[in-house]
Amino acid sequence: MPATAPPAADHALGDTIIEMRHVDKFYGDFHVLRDIDLSVARGERIVICGPSGSGKSTLIRCLNQLEEHQKGEIVIDGTAVHARLKGIEDIRREIGMVFQSFNLFPHLTALENCMLAPMKVRGIPKAEAEATARKILERVHIPEQAHKYPIQLSGGQQQRVAIARSLCMNPKIMLFDEPTSALDPEMVSEVLDVMVELAESGMTMLCVTHEMGFARKVADRVIFMDAGEIVEVAPPERFFTAPQNERTRKFLGQILHAQTQAH
Amino acid sequence: MSYEFDFADVFAAWPELLQGLLNSLVLSALAMAIGMVVSVAGALGKTSGPGWLRRIIDEYIELIRNTPFLIQIFVIYFGLPAAGLKFSSNAAALLALVVNVGAYGIEIIRAGIESIQKGQVEAGKSLGMRPLQIFRYIILKPAIQAIYPSLTSQFILLMLNTSVCSAIAASELTAVAGDIQSRTFRSFEVYFVATCLYLGLSVFFWTVFAGIERAFLRKPTR
């Protein structure tokens, strides 16, 4: 039984693909994740928000073990992941990750960025990898930038290449860690549009973001974290109109105020 | 001014000089190529190898960087045969050059590796790449791009260091010049010509390095 209530989704959800049970993580003495319980269904879209330093990045980075947890269990599509797992690469290649700072490979073109892992990790022949990469660059609306290097692209374009690079591995899960936070305001929507389209295609997504419009539009559930804990989990409708926890209300007050000011 | 310059004897020995020049070039190029492999492997070991390996590499670097090159050559040429390892003078020269340039090359390439942002490695990991794939396809080229000027300077020093190998009678340019000098007594003339030839070697290698940079290591610009 998942510890959290099943989502009130308007689209079909599958079986459980991510399961976190009583997960604790420490940086030295610092208790960064506290007793995290979370279960995500195949096809579900989750938005994670919360103040800076609350452990949002750490939580999603534990899923592909860029960070290791010390206690509890994390099960990805049937496999328990942990620091000493042999073949963690086999899990990671099924989980795409998009970073705040893009992290494109600077010495490779957009197309090559998208072809590298499919060729080296999945052993896909070059011609096929290129065909897929071109198709997916089209899907993120930048086919004409295929031969440009990251430095020659705008932030929004770079982030869309980064999304394409992950999608070329044909992952089962996509993780986003504040994908629009490093972007100039006028480029935020081109990235969010791609993410919305991805959500509509049925991808399982966990997105750390403060873009509340995006959360309202695609999230099945919104998670609020504070001080290493999951404080509140609710469908967006209820999350935004009737938050249960005092800390959630305070955070929403601040964030909505800030976003109104910005727009 | 009683000394009269006379290059005739030196020029007459041009086939020997040319051979010496060629030997120096081949010795340098081989040492650079093998030294590059040693440097990359050593830098990989030093940045991500197990603790014992890092300590061995550290000791090696300290040993080489704190002793004279000439002594390193003597140890390899005269010392190792006592341990049952005997080399021709040219092989000993090549080995000494590789051992020497490796110590400096490892530190240079390690600096390049450490200049690569953590996010690059994380991106590689998140795509399911294994550590060696990340090193080979993500880290190595930008790392070399970052330190290419230091690396090529070190390689030019290596080329100049081949001259020291004349001490064990390796058949390179300085040894050839010494032979001609002792035969003709035209010291100034022969070493003047040798100087010009070394300068030519430097120009040759700088040109090759620039060509390699243009062909493989050019960074994209906005």
Ligand SMILES: Nc1ncnc2c1ncn2[C@@H]1O[C@H](COP(=O)(O)OP(=O)(O)O)[C@@H](O)[C@H]1O
């Ligand atoms: N490598 C690390 N070592 C020590 N502390 C860290 C490390 N990474 C993050 N932290 C700390 O853990 C807390 C949670 O970080 P993070 O998950 O990045 O928060 P968020 O993404 O919600 O802003 C912060 O207080 C941060 O300073």
Ligand SMILES: [Mg+2]
């Ligand atoms: Mg974060």
